[in-house]
Amino acid sequence: MIKLYYHPSPNPAKVALFLEEAGLAYELIPVDTRKGDQHDPAFLKINPNAKTPALVDGEAVVFDSNAILLYLAEKSGKYLPADNLNARGEMYSWLMFVATGIGPYSGQAVHFKHFAPAPKDYAVARYNFEAWRHWTIINDRLAKMPYMLGNEYTLVDMAVWGWARAVPFILGNEAWENLPNVKRLLDEINERPAAQRAEALKNKHCYKSEMDAEARKAMFPQITQ
Numbered sequence: 001m002i003k004l005y006y007h008p009s010p011n012p013a014k015v016a017l018f019l020e021e022a023g024l025a026y027e028l029i030p031v032d033t034r035k036g037d038q039h040d041p042a043f044l045k046i047n048p049n050a051k052t053p054a055l056v057d058g059e060a061v062v063f064d065s066n067a068i069l070l071y072l073a074e075k076s077g078k079y080l081p082a083d084n085l086n087a088r089g090e091m092y093s094w095l096m097f098v099a100t101g102i103g104p105y106s107g108q109a110v111h112f113k114h115f116a117p118a119p120k121d122y123a124v125a126r127y128n129f130e131a132w133r134h135w136t137i138i139n140d141r142l143a144k145m146p147y148m149l150g151n152e153y154t155l156v157d158m159a160v161w162g163w164a165r166a167v168p169f170i171l172g173n174e175a176w177e178n179l180p181n182v183k184r185l186l187d188e189i190n191e192r193p194a195a196q197r198a199e200a201l202k203n204k205h206c207y208k209s210e211m212d213a214e215a216r217k218a219m220f221p222q223i224t225q
């Protein structure tokens, strides 16, 4: 059975959503990143990058959330666009835009706004600007079509959903006023039974919530050096 190495945060959530949507059986293995589980030598053999999610499927070992989405889409044949180069090129572009833009800029915006020590004004301004710029591109795309690739719900919408859930924490509580199309997609996916099952996974295990010295050492080791 597929093993999903999981923490209740944006990147693992999108993989959980895909597994639930596709009806693939899987075992959830909690990785408590605030306790430092991601640095466990056994986990590093699965993901040398020491991050969640990761997935083991028989002999296949896959890490990085968007690579896992592609792997699962190919394995199941589900939630992919049409099987022609034009449609696949569009899918790769938007999936990589989420992987290299939405995820990293949103993650760094959260880091600098909520967790980094001062002085941080320049970093907060830089990542806030870039996170807004990236989310506005998604919002504009969704003004023209119901889903990221047109009329069909695909793996790219799942990739967006993982981070869209955190938009108020990333950009501030007023963000939805400026990103109505992202909010519309988020609300629609949240209504899906698979999304509700994916969301409920966070309650299956107890994860550390405090961002104390142990958590900062595990996640932001440069602060303690």
Ligand SMILES: N[C@@H](CCC(=O)N[C@@H](CS)C(=O)NCC(=O)O)C(=O)O
Pocket (backbone or CB within 6 Å): 007, 009, 010, 011, 012, 033, 038, 050, 051, 052, 053, 063, 064, 065, 066, 103, 218, 219
């Ligand atoms: N590019 C990776 C990023 C994974 C990532 O940053 N995961 C976070 C959770 S959303 C994590 O495990 N953080 C723990 C840490 O930074 O130590 C992906 O898309 O899977």
